[in-house]
Amino acid sequence: EAKKSGKNTYRFFNPEMQRTLEKRIEIERELRLAIAHGQLRLIYQPQVDNEGRLIGAEALVRWQHPRLGTVLPGHFIPLAEETGLILDIGKWVLEEACRQLDTWKDDPRFSKLTLAVNVSAKQFYQPSFVDEVVAVLEKYRLPPAMLKLEFTESMVLEDTYEAIGKMLALKEVGVGLSMDDFGTGYSSLSYLTRLPFDQLKIDRSFIQDMRESSDSALIVHTVIALGSRLGMNVIAEGVERDDQYALLKSFGCHNYQGYLFSAPIDIRQFETLLT
Ligand code: C2E
């Protein structure tokens, strides 16, 4: 309750809210320094095909906090988005992923791999976003198709008109475009034909609810058929069990990612998978 408690002071907060706020400000201050202090790192979750062969990875950011240890993106990406720090983080992630691709591009063991990077809405809607992607690809002279950008449906629906323009420009550049967490937003199917996605990534909630002849299995089967008919690659995320993998294969799914194959791992571990 916002009660006037003195001449110039309003009491909006109880002590607990005060502490929460202070903690938030502290974390924000630390996050601001995280990049400069080299506390961000990427880990890599393998993606496989129907024969279990490695086809690439998704890069996932971690914050190596000096006191708190490894902080998951769920605990700092929302704050980063609110404060605009996501722009610096997003740039760092893109740069780091491309720096990694640079070490792969001339090695026949790695050059066929793709690396997917998550893009946040704020980052995507920056006027300079497409130019930044082009610049980093040129900096490392990368084949654009090695890089994949993941967008969520809620994010492209924020301003579909602008999103279409930007995505067409990115497609022209030649980077892969993946729709992350498909099925979780308030989506209309019509945008699937209007947005130039190369890949549809079925959200893990559907994969986890999937049982033979369950509603989720029906949805997953239908989404795989739809994506395929629209000429997209379909990947299932959050595959944890053999029976899910088998069912997805029988539905005609193309690619897979999940703990069944591997948790996200550091770059050394990832590279040894191929050697
Ligand atoms: P996402 O893009 O959907 O990434 C997949 C998340 O599912 C990852 O969580 C991954 O560790 C987790 N996962 C993978 N396989 C399994 C599985 O078999 N079972 C279960 N239960 N979980 C699995 P993580 O790394 O905590 O990332 C969470 C979200 O944070 C990501 O969801 C993505 O939206 C966001 N994120 C991660 N890295 C970045 C980044 O660099 N930039 C931005 N903007 N967002 C990021």
Ligand code: MG
């Ligand atoms: Mg993702």
Ligand code: MG
């Ligand atoms: Mg996802």
Ligand code: MG
């Ligand atoms: Mg997801």
